[in-house]
Amino acid sequence: KMALASVLRGESADFCNFAERPFTFGSGMDQTELGFGSTSGDGLSFSVKAPLYPGDAIGPEEKIEFLHGTTTLAFKFDHGVIVAVDSRATAGSYIASQTVKKVIEINPYLLGTMAGGAADCSFWERLLARQCRIYQLRNKERISVAAASKLLANMVYQYKGMGLSMGTMVCGWDKRGPGLYYVDSEGNRVCGDCFAVGSGSMYAYGVLDRGLRPDLSVEEACELGRRAIYQATYRDAYSGGTVNLYRVHSEGWERVSQDDVLTLHHTYRDKE
Numbered sequence: 001k002m003a004l005a006s007v008l009r010g011e012s013a014d015f016c017n018f019a020e021r022p023f024t025f026g027s028g029m030d031q032t033e034l035g036f037g038s039t040s041g042d043g044l045s046f047s048v049k050a051p052l053y054p055g056d057a058i059g060p061e062e063k064i065e066f067l068h069g070t071t072t073l074a075f076k077f078d079h080g081v082i083v084a085v086d087s088r089a090t091a092g093s094y095i096a097s098q099t100v101k102k103v104i105e106i107n108p109y110l111l112g113t114m115a116g117g118a119a120d121c122s123f124w125e126r127l128l129a130r131q132c133r134i135y136q137l138r139n140k141e142r143i144s145v146a147a148a149s150k151l152l153a154n155m156v157y158q159y160k161g162m163g164l165s166m167g168t169m170v171c172g173w174d175k176r177g178p179g180l181y182y183v184d185s186e187g188n189r190v191c192g193d194c195f196a197v198g199s200g201s202m203y204a205y206g207v208l209d210r211g212l213r214p215d216l217s218v219e220e221a222c223e224l225g226r227r228a229i230y231q232a233t234y235r236d237a238y239s240g241g242t243v244n245l246y247r248v249h250s251e252g253w254e255r256v257s258q259d260d261v262l263t264l265h266h267t268y269r270d271k272e
Helices: 002-009 118-139 145-157 201-211 218-235 261-271
Strands: 036-039 043-048 072-077 080-085 089-091 094-097 103-107 110-113 167-174 177-184 189-191 194-197 242-249 252-260
Touching: 072 167, 072 177, 072 201, 072 218, 080 110, 080 167, 080 177, 080 218, 103 118, 110 118, 110 145, 118 145, 118 167, 145 167, 145 177, 145 189, 167 194, 167 242, 177 194, 194 201, 201 218, 218 242, 218 252, 218 261, 242 261, 252 261
Parallel strands: none
Antiparallel strands: 036 043, 072 080, 072 194, 080 242, 089 094, 103 110, 110 167, 167 177, 177 189, 242 252
16 A cells, blocks of 8 residues: 555656656666666666777668568569569578568559568558558549559658668559559669569579560469579579469459479479
């Protein structure tokens, strides 16, 4: 009862002036060896007075250097758009995950891919999904692929030079038919028929350049996308995991397959 009464009287807790004083924990120290300033008596301030180590002084403009690795691709053909991605997430030479979902479903007719920083791609493409839904509610029709990609480019352009890392493809189907755009964190936006993004993109382009034709059948197009990602994972150490394949057509997008790259390796080796 006495403890409760003291709290209610405000003798032991005062939450009114956080902006005027640091949040403190009980401590009798006046100065710590790690460079944390402290208040006399019973408080330890967590405002850093000095770097922890001599070489740790970092200027406010110094940016974190990210190391990326992935392979994503998309291409148009007569029957729609094929989107294929791997599923490996890396931090330098460290494999952080083998099960990353690198295709973001914006709406039933739009897909976005992830390359660069996973957090940046995930955040901005989910924000794009919200904006596309708002557009549909206001205008009583679905947003076009061109307009969706322009929205994304305009949003990220405002943060140009601030350290965003994103290279995405916006793929979909609208009144004009299949659409495919590349958008990156610098605000660049390019319309095209075939894109590959990531550290393994050169290997994927090698397969696509050899086999891509507008008159491919659906099965041939799916196999081409699957083979391109597999070849990239075979040669690029930063790509791997599984090959996730999507197809976008007049009825919306559909997930075609998910194949482990090791299984694909044995399958293609046996065929040869």
